[in-house]
Amino acid sequence: MPSPTSVTPMAIPHEGERELLTGNKSAAYGALLSEVRCAPFFPITPQTGIMEAFAEWKSAGVYQGEFHTLESEHSVLSSAIGSQLTGQRTFTGSSSQGLMLMFEMLPIASGLRLPMVVANVSRGLSAPITLWCDHNDVLMTRDTGFVTFICESNQEILDSVIIAYRVAEDERVLLPAMVNMDGFTHSFTREPVDIPSVKEVRSFLPELRQEVTLDTEHPKTLGIPVMSEYTLFRQQVHRAQRNALTVVDRAHREFAKLTGRKYSSVESFRMENAECAIVGIGANASIMKAAVEEMRKEGRAVGMVRLRLIRPFPYDEVAEALRGTKCVAVVDQNLSPGSGGILYTEVSRALRKYRGVVCDYIAGLGGKPVSVSDVRDIAENAMRSKTDTVKWVM
Numbered sequence: 001m002p003s004p005t006s007v008t009p010m011a012i013p014h015e016g017e018r019e020l021l022t023g024n025k026s027a028a029y030g031a032l033l034s035e036v037r038c039a040p041f042f043p044i045t046p047q048t049g050i051m052e053a054f055a056e057w058k059s060a061g062v063y064q065g066e067f068h069t070l071e072s073e074h075s076v077l078s079s080a081i082g083s084q085l086t087g088q089r090t091f092t093g094s095s096s097q098g099l100m101l102m103f104e105m106l107p108i109a110s111g112l113r114l115p116m117v118v119a120n121v122s123r124g125l126s127a128p129i130t131l132w133c134d135h136n137d138v139l140m141t142r143d144t145g146f147v148t149f150i151c152e153s154n155q156e157i158l159d160s161v162i163i164a165y166r167v168a169e170d171e172r173v174l175l176p177a178m179v180n181m182d183g184f185t186h187s188f189t190r191e192p193v194d195i196p197s198v199k200e201v202r203s204f205l206p207e208l209r210q211e212v213t214l215d216t217e218h219p220k221t222l223g224i225p226v227m228s229e230y231t232l233f234r235q236q237v238h239r240a241q242r243n244a245l246t247v248v249d250r251a252h253r254e255f256a257k258l259t260g261r262k263y264s265s266v267e268s269f270r271m272e273n274a275e276c277a278i279v280g281i282g283a284n285a286s287i288m289k290a291a292v293e294e295m296r297k298e299g300r301a302v303g304m305v306r307l308r309l310i311r312p313f314p315y316d317e318v319a320e321a322l323r324g325t326k327c328v329a330v331v332d333q334n335l336s337p338g339s340g341g342i343l344y345t346e347v348s349r350a351l352r353k354y355r356g357v358v359c360d361y362i363a364g365l366g367g368k369p370v371s372v373s374d375v376r377d378i379a380e381n382a383m384r385s386k387t388d389t390v391k392w393v394m
Contacts, residue, residue, distance in 0.1 A: 011062065012032060012033065012062065012195075012198060013062065014195050015195060015196075015197050015198060016195065016196070016197040016200075017194075017195055018192055018194050019192070019193060019195060020190040020191065020192060020193070021154055021158070021190060021191065021193040022049055022154065022187060022188055022189060022190050023121070023151075023154045023157050023181040023182075023185075023187045023188075024047065024048075024049030024050045024052075024121065024181075024186075024187045024188070025049060025050075025053050026154040026155070026157040026158040026193050027050050027093065027157050027158065027161055027179065027181065028050045028053035028054060028057075029053075029158050029193075029195055030157065030158040030159070030160070030161025030162050030179075031054075031091040031117070031119075031161055032054075032057065032062070033158075033162060033195075033196060033198060033201045034089065034091070034117075034161060034162055034165045034201065034205055035065075035089065035201075035202075036065055036088075036089045036090060037065045037066065037083070037088035037089050037090065038065055038066040038067075038068070038079075038080070038083035038084075038088050038089075038090045038091075039054050039065065039066070039067050039090070039091050039092060040066075040067075040068040040069075040070055040075075040076045040079040040090075040092050041054065041067075041068070041069055041070070041092060041093065042069065042070050042071070042072055042075070042076045042094070042098065043069075044073070044094060044095050044096065044097070044098040045095070045123075045131055045183075046095060046121050046123060046131060046183040046188060047093050047094055047095040047098065047119070047120075047121040047183075047187070049187060049188065050119055051069070051093070054067050055069075065088075066083070066088075072101060073094050073098040073099070073101040073102045074101050074102060074104065074105065076092050076094070076102065077092065077102040077105040077106070077109065078105055080092045080109070080116050080118075081108060081109055081112065081114060081116075083116075084109075084114040084115070084116045084210075085112070085114065085213060085214045086213055086214050087208065087213040089116075089165065089208050090114075090116040090117075091116065091117050091118075091119070091161075092116070092118055092119075093118060093119035093120065093121065094118065094120060094121075095120060095121040095122070095123045095137065095183060096122075096124065096125055096126075096137045096183075097125065097126055099120055099137045099138070099140075099141065100125070100137070100140075103140075103141070103144075106141055106144035106145070106146065106176075107144045107145055109146075109176045110144060110145025110175050110176055110237055111145065111223070111233060111237065112222060112223060113174040113175060113212065113237075113240070114174075115165070115169040115174055115175065115176060115177070115208075115210070116168070116176045117161055117165055117168060117176070117177050117178070117179060118146070118176065118177070118178045118179075119157075119161065119179050119180075119181070120137060120138050120141075120178055120180045120181075121180075121181055121182075121183045121186070121187045122134065122137055122138055122180055122181065122182050122183050122282070123137060123183040124136065124137075124365060124366040124367065125137060130366040130367065131183065131184070131367075132184060132366050132367020132368075133182040133183040133184060133185060133282075133283075133333070133364070133366075133367045134333045134334055134335075134364060134365045134366055134367065135150070135180075135281065135282060135333045135334040135342075136334045136335065136342075138178065138180045138310075139310070139334050139342045139343075141178065142310060142311050142342075145175055145176070145237045146175065146176050146178045146311060147164065147167055147168060147175055147176070147178070147241065147244050147248075147309075147311055148178045148180065148309070148310040148311040149163070149164060149177070149178070149179050149180065149308060149309060149310075150180045150281045150282055150307065150308060150309075150310055151179065151180060151181050151186070151308070152282065152283060152285045152286060152306065152308075153186075153191060153283075154181075154186060154189070154190075154191040154193050155191065155192075155193045155194065155261065156263065156308075157179065157186065158193055158195070159255065159259070159261060159263070160179045160263075161179050162196070162201055162205055162255075163248075163251050163252070163255055163263070164177035164178075165177070165205055166204060166205050166251045167244055167247050167248050167251050169208055169209075169210075170243075170244075170247045172240070172243040172244075172246075172247055173240050173241075173243055173244045173247050174240060175237065175240050175241065175244065180282070181282075181283075182283040182284075183367070184367065185282075185367075194259070194261075196258075196259060200258055200259070203258065204254060204255060204258050241311060241312040242312055244312050245265070245309075245314060248265055249264075252264055252265075263308060264308065264317075265307075265308055265309035265314040265317055266305060266306070266307060266308065266314050266317040266318055266321050267305065267306040267308060268303065268305055269289050269292060269303060269305070269306065270289075270292050270293070270296055270302070270303045271303035271304070271305065271321065273301055273324075274301050274302060274303030274324075274325055275301040275302070275325055275326045275327070276300075276301065276302045276303070276325060276326065276327045276328075276329065276379050276382055276383050277302075277303050277304065277305050277321075277322050277325045277327075277328050277329070278292065278302070278303070278304045278305070278331060278375065278378065278379055278382075279304075279305045279307065279322075279328060279329065279330045279331065279343065279347055280304070280305075280306060280307075280330075280331040280333075281306060281307050281308075281310070281333070281343065282333060284331065284333060284363075284364055284370050285306040287370055287371065287372060287375060288304045288306075288331065288375050289304055290372050291372045291373075291375035291376050291379070292304045292375075292379075294376065295376060295379060300379075302379050303325075305318070305321045305322060307343065310346075313346050313350070315349065315350040316350075318347060318350040319350045319351060319353075319354075322347075322350075322354070325356060326356045326357075326383075327356050327357045327358070327359065327385065328347065328351065328354070328356065328357070328358045328359065328382070329359050329361055329379060329381075329382035330343050330344040330347050330358065330359065330360050330361065331343075331361050331363050331370075331378060331393075332344055332360060332361065332362050333363060333365065333370075334362075334365075335362055340360045340362070341360045341361070341362055341390070344358070344390075357385050357386065357387070357388060358388055359381070359382045359391065360388065360389075360390045360391065361381075361382075361392075361393055362390065362391070362392045362393065363378070363392075363393035370393065374393050377393075378393065
């Protein structure tokens with residue numbers, strides 16, 4: 001008999017093979033390989049492909065867990081919370097306004113210490129309505145208690161779902177996790193992706209052993225009302241987030257041993273002797289790397305730092321990655337109106353002892369294309385800048 005916390009599929013299509021997968025299908029594969037027991041969903045562009053993959057697998061008998069289509073994203077996350085409270089590995093996904101509709105339930109999932117995984121497919125927030133990507137949706141959830149990964153490629157999306165379960169379920173963490181991809185750029189674009197075998201994933205991701213669950217034999221009260229004790233609960237979530245830093249690092253190392261694919265919370269690219277560093281996240285990191293390669297060939301001392309882990313924020317690792325540079329250009333595909341870029345605020349805190357100039361560039365809102373030429377202009381501007389005024393890439 002299958003254990004109550006795992007699912008043994010009849011056969012996983014293309015297991016152990018390399019396939020052309022969209023970002024949505026990659027996320028779905030990550031959850032399928034993690035043997036999730038419950039997958040509640042509501043369709044929203046550009047996330048719907050994840051839901052469709054589970055519907056297809058459920059119909060074909062590949063996925064043998066619970067698959068539910070509900071009436072709203074609020075109901076989806078409520079259902080996911082209920083599922084995870086029974087000790088079942090749970091997965092769902094959303095995007096943009098859908099994630100905002102889930103918002104009420106996000107801190108409940110973290111406050112109850114439920115190690116589920118949510119895949120978010122980033123899309124700009126209305127109004128005006130757009131289907132294209134920026135990162136305001138995922139970054140607006142950064143204070144809800146979710147461990148948050150932001151991916152650059154479809155391979156990274158699949159791998160990150162598996163890694164996210166490993167981190168979330170660690171007894172030092174026990175928090176929900178979010179794996180983010182860029183809408184359309186990832187979600188509907190196919191890339192070669194290596195699909196691990198079930199055996200490989202099981203050797204990396206142990207069976208879920210969730211101690212606090214709904215249990216009629218051992219009844220308990222969850223989510224109790226509190227007064228001044230509330231601070232203690234929030235402190236525990238904060239400590240669990242900081243614990244996640246070392247848990248993520250270990251998970252990355254062990255995943256690399258298993259698959260040969262190396263990840264880190266902070267990725268440094270061509271940062272040897274760099275005088276100017278470009279900092280970014282998501283799919284546009286690939287554009288930034290291409291621009292850096294061009295400038296390096298011209299003898300320019302430019303490098304790039306990609307932030308993969310947003311919560312907990314790896315302040316020490318960011319400071320170390322940018323040490324020795326003379327200027328930093330933070331490319332924010334998001335906007336906090338009246339302030340500037342959200343990543344800029346985080347990076348600036350990491351660089352509180354930094355003596356160089358840290359500049360903020362707002363680029364790519366609503367999916368506006370960011371080109372290699374744009375990134376080169378950003379680097380050139382940062383190297384000339386004397387102030388940290390917010391600049392717009394139009």
